[in-house]
Amino acid sequence: MKLIEHYIMVEIRRLVAILVGFLIFIFASYSAQRYLTEAANGTLALEVVLDIVFYKVLIALEMLLPVGLYVSVGVALGQLYTDSEIVAITAVGGSPVRVYKAVMFLAIPLSIVVTIMSMYARPWAYTQIYQLEQQSQSELDISHLRAKKFNTNDSGRMILSEEINSDTNHLTDVLIYTSSGNKTNVYRAHSVDIIDPSPATPSVMLHSGTAYTLKHQGIDDSERIYRNLDLNLKPLTQSADDKRKAKSVVALLRSFEPADHAEVQWRESRGVNAFLMALLAIPLSRVKPRQGRFSTLLPLTVLFTVIFYGGNICRSLVASGYLSVNPGVWLVPILMLVGVIVLISRDFGLLQKLFR
Template sequence: MRLFRYLAKEVLVSTAGVTLILLLVILSGRISNYLGRIADGKMTFESLFLILGYHIPSFVQMILPLAFFLALLLAFGRLYIENEMSVLFSSGISKIKLAGYTVGIALIISSVSASINFWLAPYSEYKAAEASQAQDQLSAFDLLKPGRFEGSGQRTTYIDSFSNEGWMNQIFLSDVTSKKNHSLPILTFAANAEQIRVSEQEDRNYLVFKNGTRYEGKPGTANYRITQFDTYAVRMESKEGRAIDDAYTKTTPDLLNSNTLLDKVELQWRISLTIIIPILAIIGLSLSQVNPRQGRFFKMLPAILLMIFYIALLIWGRTSLEKGKLPIQLGLWWIHGIFIFIAAVLFAQYNQVFERRRAKPPHAAAANTNEQPK
């Protein structure tokens, strides 16, 4: 058990470090994407970290098998380079027993992965979809920042400030309408404006302007109209929220009770991200053995390429299942079967099974030496 704790500590600490690094890389890309949406006025800054936090379990869901495989190669490669593995083998630890320890560590990671795949990731994706839908329900005026022009081209909005009562002060609104197949610019200036919900049952919202002027027409033409008003109300388009029923947001019991193709594929995907870890553990153990003169990274490239091919094949299989190009009865299991066979061959080579079979038995060699020609 002391040896198992030592190996588990080496691998698990490395897995946590690799997971954190890969997660930061993904988050940096997503943050830049969300900042672009905030700059375009499509979401609020306050919702950025909320939605991003809900997506983290899904990121870890994909990162964890890769991080574990890389951590296993790094940790065991270091043990071979520093001759610690040679000491273990000379102390009576067989490669079969080492494989048992490795699978035990993989089962720890698999249990963490299963809790994320079957419970945490679907729940967090559902909450992320709710938060995104709440952002979609916001109007352009909910996302306005005082002192900034929002929008692009001839559709632009500007407000000077917000009052304590929620009124927008000194508002400018530029829009374009179509009349008789011609684009007609409309400019609205108002001292104040406020959003008002008239009927919650029908979800009717109005933007009410106070004390302003409305200009309609192209400058320099005779067809121009100027309207001064005390109160001017514009009905705002309401956005209907759709039901959140995507397969990746459903709970695992719902997927088990569903007969929908996408739900069945999603269930197989969650199972695949769990059982891939023990398979990668045997492959990583077999490819981590290096000669101290070769360096710990000698077999790193072929191992990573094999892992990438495994993941890519699973993604291709999932896409083909969703499009109906592969039968759902075949599923993703044949891919795992291929790599279980590869893992078995690599482990047999790692355990020198083929070399022992090719070697001539000692009693056969003694019989040949004692045989006299007739």
């Protein structure tokens, strides 16, 4: 590898390490704060928070790594332009090819890593998260419940208890709220024994209380006073979108659902997007001497916003059937490739030669 390429790569690598490390720290801190709040509210078991944060960071890397490289290329090359180093390289016979080669030496392996993570690590991490959340939120493990707090889960269940005895799985002065379909059930009990804490068939025995059934439509509400009531609670179920994110690529390819095709195209295009974004950052990094390397951040941000939201919009349109699966989510990478070709042609003077 020649000296110029090596010098440019060192500058970019240093910024990538700093920026990606900072982004991981910020994202992990935000995720930890969110899930610790849920644990404090009794929605999530405290012991699974760190595991979920780890899996969330692993999922986020498919976005953080490309963003880190994209911004680092723009800022590092912007600094070289500001210090007139690119001008000096050009003056001694260096061509734009040297800059593109240096960036490609970094972008190609990173795009391969991002593709592997998106295709395999991402669904695996989602599977682990959903299993932890389902186990924590569905199980009536006494250690997951907090006295005098609204213990809720994503299935629409809430349990409020004045006292909790972890030795006997016994709750005192309990209010249970469940909602499903077109009705809401509210149970008031003097005491409750947890019979089955399993995620699949959670059930409790209520003693001495009142059960209310409230219809969402009409006036057919009911009230029942009971001495003992065996109550089977609704288990936590994953939404279709959650299940899709955890599906393997093979399962998605076998499906005929447009949403599944959108998901697999999204995964397949992550590495290509990372590579093209790095190349697009090269022309955006050009600044005048002494203008400041961070002056490139505005155009870099605008372009990234267009790419990010454009990809999300295409995925939603494919999933809803409003956009054909061909090109589908690949529409954004195709437009990016066209932009890269035009910019490279301009750098190498090909357009001027073609239109002479």
